[in-house]
Amino acid sequence: MNSFDHYTQKGWCHFPTDAVLHRWLDATLPAVWASIAAPENAHWLRYGGTWFAGVNVLPNDATGAVPGGPALSGTAVDFIQDRLNCRDLPWDRAQVSVCHPGYPQPMAGETAAMHAFRQDRDAAHIDGLLKEGPQRRRYLREYHGFLLGIPATDYTPGASPFVIWEGSHRIIQAWLKETFAGVAPDEWRNIDVTDSYQAVRRKIFKDCPRITLAPQPGQSFVMHRHCLHGMAKWEPDARAAPQGRVILYFRPPVTDLTGWLNNA
Numbered sequence: 001m002n003s004f005d006h007y008t009q010k011g012w013c014h015f016p017t018d019a020v021l022h023r024w025l026d027a028t029l030p031a032v033w034a035s036i037a038a039p040e041n042a043h044w045l046r047y048g049g050t051w052f053a054g055v056n057v058l059p060n061d062a063t064g065a066v067p068g069g070p071a072l073s074g075t076a077v078d079f080i081q082d083r084l085n086c087r088d089l090p091w092d093r094a095q096v097s098v099c100h101p102g103y104p105q106p107m108a109g110e111t112a113a114m115h116a117f118r119q120d121r122d123a124a125h126i127d128g129l130l131k132e133g134p135q136r137r138r139y140l141r142e143y144h145g146f147l148l149g150i151p152a153t154d155y156t157p158g159a160s161p162f163v164i165w166e167g168s169h170r171i172i173q174a175w176l177k178e179t180f181a182g183v184a185p186d187e188w189r190n191i192d193v194t195d196s197y198q199a200v201r202r203k204i205f206k207d208c209p210r211i212t213l214a215p216q217p218g219q220s221f222v223m224h225r226h227c228l229h230g231m232a233k234w235e236p237d238a239r240a241a242p243q244g245r246v247i248l249y250f251r252p253p254v255t256d257l258t259g260w261l262n263n264a
């Protein structure tokens with residue numbers, strides 16, 4: 001199956017070791033380490049110090065270049081531009097996600113149910129469906145074109161790998177279309193989707209295969225914007241580089257909300 005068919009059918013595709021991407025990564029790593037160590041980013045360290053969430057902390061520009069580094073390019077970027085038709089999308093600042101042994105440790109303010117969901121269900125979620133207020137109700141507040149994952153360190157497959165429920169993008173897209181049918185896009189953000197989201201997530205847990213991805217530096221993967229995904233717990237025998245299991249995620253926002261809802 002080619003990359004596009006795999007992406008369309010399963011909701012993701014993998015790109016093998018790519019010398020162009022590896023050169024970008026090598027030139028970008030000093031900025032990655034600096035962003036993890038920066039005092040202004042210390043608040044991203046969570047779950048008893050086992051996960052640095054690092055949302056949008058990489059100081060890259062709209063070409064994906066950090067100061068002094070090259071623009072982001074390679075086979076995955078070609079795929080995004082040529083097959084996903086995302087040609088003019090400026091790159092957002094990348095998330096720098098760092099996991100350490102023992103993830104997830106309990107965190108202040110987290111209920112037992114919340115911890116169990118992180119531990120046993122990989123904190124499964126759809127990007128952009130944000131929880132708000134003390135009741136943690138869900139609203140669609142962000143629209144990303146896709147997710148591009150770029151590992152930055154070596155790690156074994158049990159070191160909190162990325163989790164995807166294959167084929168879930170089709171179930172989620174059908175649910176979103178039904179939920180927002182007849183509603184103007186600028187009103188979507190005001191609709192409380194909590195209950196039907198939880199129901200569709202239960203259906204996905206039952207019907208879709210859960211797989212884990214553990215690509216290595218120089219490789220990458222692209223995930224469909226509607227896929228249910230998460231991050232697995234750290235297995236006791238897992239190992240990673242001294243810096244931890246570091247993965248960079250680009251999730252450029254889009255402005256065409258109708259296309260975000262309806263396009264394949």
Ligand SMILES: [Fe+2]
Pocket residue numbers: 125126127229
């Ligand atoms: Fe996510």
